Amino acid sequence: MExxxxxxxxxxxxxxPDDCSEMISQVLFGETFKITESESGxxxxxxxxxxxxxxxxxxxxxxxxxxEYQRIINAEKVxxxxxINFISExxxxxxxxxxxAILCGIQNHNFTxxxxxxFFEGENLSGNYNKKKIIQTAYxxxxxxxxxxxxxxxxxxxxxxxxxVYKINGHYIPRDAAQQAQTGEVLSFIEESEPGDLAFFDxxxxxxxxxxxxxxxxxxxxxxxxxxxxxxxxxxIFNNHLKRHTHKLxxxxxxx
Numbered sequence: 597m598e599x600x601x602x603x604x605x606x607x608x609x610x611x612x613p614d615d616c617s618e619m620i621s622q623v624l625f626g627e628t629f630k631i632t633e634s635e636s637g638x639x640x641x642x643x644x645x646x647x648x649x650x651x652x653x654x655x656x657x658x659x660x661x662x663x664e665y666q667r668i669i670n671a672e673k674v675x676x677x678x679x680i681n682f683i684s685e686x687x688x689x690x691x692x693x694x695x696x697a698i699l700c701g702i703q704n705h706n707f708t709x710x711x712x713x714x715f716f717e718g719e720n721l722s723g724n725y726n727k728k729k730i731i732q733t734a735y736x737x738x739x740x741x742x743x744x745x746x747x748x749x750x751x752x753x754x755x756x757x758x759x760x761v762y763k764i765n766g767h768y769i770p771r772d773a774a775q776q777a778q779t780g781e782v783l784s785f786i787e788e789s790e791p792g793d794l795a796f797f798d799x800x801x802x803x804x805x806x807x808x809x810x811x812x813x814x815x816x817x818x819x820x821x822x823x824x825x826x827x828x829x830x831x832x833i834f835n836n837h838l839k840r841h842t843h844k845l846x847x848x849x850x851x852x
Contacts, residue, residue, distance in 0.1 A: 598631040599665035600657045605692045609650035613638030619745035626698025646771045671701030677719035679749045694748040724766035727792025740823045754819045774804040780849035797843035
């Protein structure tokens with residue numbers, strides 16, 4: 597088995613081994629993966645965090661030997677807590693990182709990957725946080741443009757948004773909205789929910805196609821055009837700008 601890690605701000609994870617193929621997700625700085633195939637300058641990988649499969653450009657990834665891979669995945673998960681910051685190397689070269697990047701085993705502002713030492717002095721987060729912190733993190737993404745497959749404050753999709761907010765705060769949910777909807781405890785009414793719970797929305801065929809994080813006073817924060825706050829009722833999401841419902845409510849879930 598071969599292993600790899602992302603040491604760029606984000607690498608596109610594509611559906612097929614082609615630069616023009618659909619971006620289905622992104623791999624962020626510090627995230628590791630298993631390499632399962634190689635084709636035409638691309639590697640098929642499975643992410644360690646959520647077992648998501650896709651293709652990465654071979655010239656954008658950094659390979660890890662088994663020992664280094666095991667060290668990194670067993671290290672405490674510490675995340676960058678700022679929208680955008682940078683890490684520096686010993687030669688003073690800089691690399692941009694974004695909210696949710698993994699600082700692999702950082703101690704006293706320093707961490708290493710493949711014997712390269714990195715320095716980071718920004719805010720970092722580790723451990724499990726409550727729903728109040730979930731909401732605080734969600735607000736950081738406000739006005740981030742919608743990007744299909746995106747997982748960063750430079751562009752994010754609806755399920756990437758919910759997954760990253762939960763991940764940074766120490767709570768696992770899968771990558772896609774339909775997968776996320778299969779987790780947690782079903783709540784019958786909006787009134788039973790708490791800020792930080794998740795709401796899911798379906799299409800005319802009953803497929804889950806959208807998700808967002810419930811806020812206080814019947815509001816929701818979600819990625820639709822951009823990360824935005826709208827009203828939530830038993831019918832779905834009401835967009836005040838458009839003066840209509842944009843999404844039909846299917847189910848509300850309490851994840852923790």
